[in-house]
Amino acid sequence: MNNKAIPIFLITLAYFLLPFVNILFALTAIACMALPFIILRITRKKTWCRGLCPRADFFTKLRPANIGFRQPKWFNLKKIAIIMLYYFGINIFFITMSTIMVGLGRINPIDRIRLLIMFQLPWELPQLFTIAAIPAPLLHLSYRFYSLMLTSTLLGSILAVLFKPKTWCAVCPINSISEGMLSSMKRKEIITNE
Ligand code: SF4
Incomplete structure (x- = not known):
């Protein structure tokens, strides 16, 4: 697929801008995360x-800002990919559990952006269109997904500027899970053909 013909990086920009209209748009992250696996x-x-990933296309658009450092030896992409996979899993676990707790009324929704799970940004996300009766769990879930997506996009953008534009892809949890799914599908194929 020709990315140059279709500016899919705009989907990434839209993802981060639409929650300024209403934070519920951040829930589209669920589709963004499910689609790679459904298509696989x-x-x-x-x-x-x-060729379909808007985020990878966004990173390539950062090429003019690329410094082009060589990756230092200690910067082991395989180990970082494993760390990112754990980070992603822990984050999804926290998001799920905290949303359940909000739903049960045990904790208040966190309607703030947090980077790397715990570092809360000191400003509120402006809301051009407010919905008075957003259920608390949905409000919480929207902010948590926005935080997750913003953190990984910022990390990927830093890597894109410092090293190669698509360095993030080597450590991306979606890539690691996809590799695992492909290996498992191939193993099953071999077993059924035997
Ligand atoms: S590895 Fe991650 S960022 Fe890169 S193309 Fe795949 S899903 Fe997109």
Whole structure:
């Protein structure tokens, strides 16, 4: 697929801008996370990563700002990919559990952006269109997904500027999970063909 013809990086920009209208738009992150795996199951290839990913397209647009440092030896992409996979898993666990707790009325929703799970930004996200009766769990879930997506996009952007534009792809949890799914699908194929 030709990314130059379709400016899919705009989807990434839209994702971060639309929650300024209303934070509920941040819930589209769920579709962004599910789509790569749904497409992989259908095509049995990492089709998403090979031209459909808006975030990867966004990182390539940072090329003019690229410094082009060499990756230092201690910067082991395989180890960082594992760390990012754990970070992603822990984050999804926290998001799920805290949303359940909000739903049960045990804790208040966190309607603030937090980077790396715990570093809260000191400003509120402006809301051009407020919905008075957003259920608390949905409000909480929206801010948590926005925080997750913002953190990973910022990390990926820093890597894109420092090293190569798509350095993030080597440590991206979606990539690691996709690799795991592909290996498992291939193993099952081998077993059924035996
Ligand atoms: S590895 Fe991650 S960022 Fe890179 S193309 Fe795939 S899903 Fe997108």
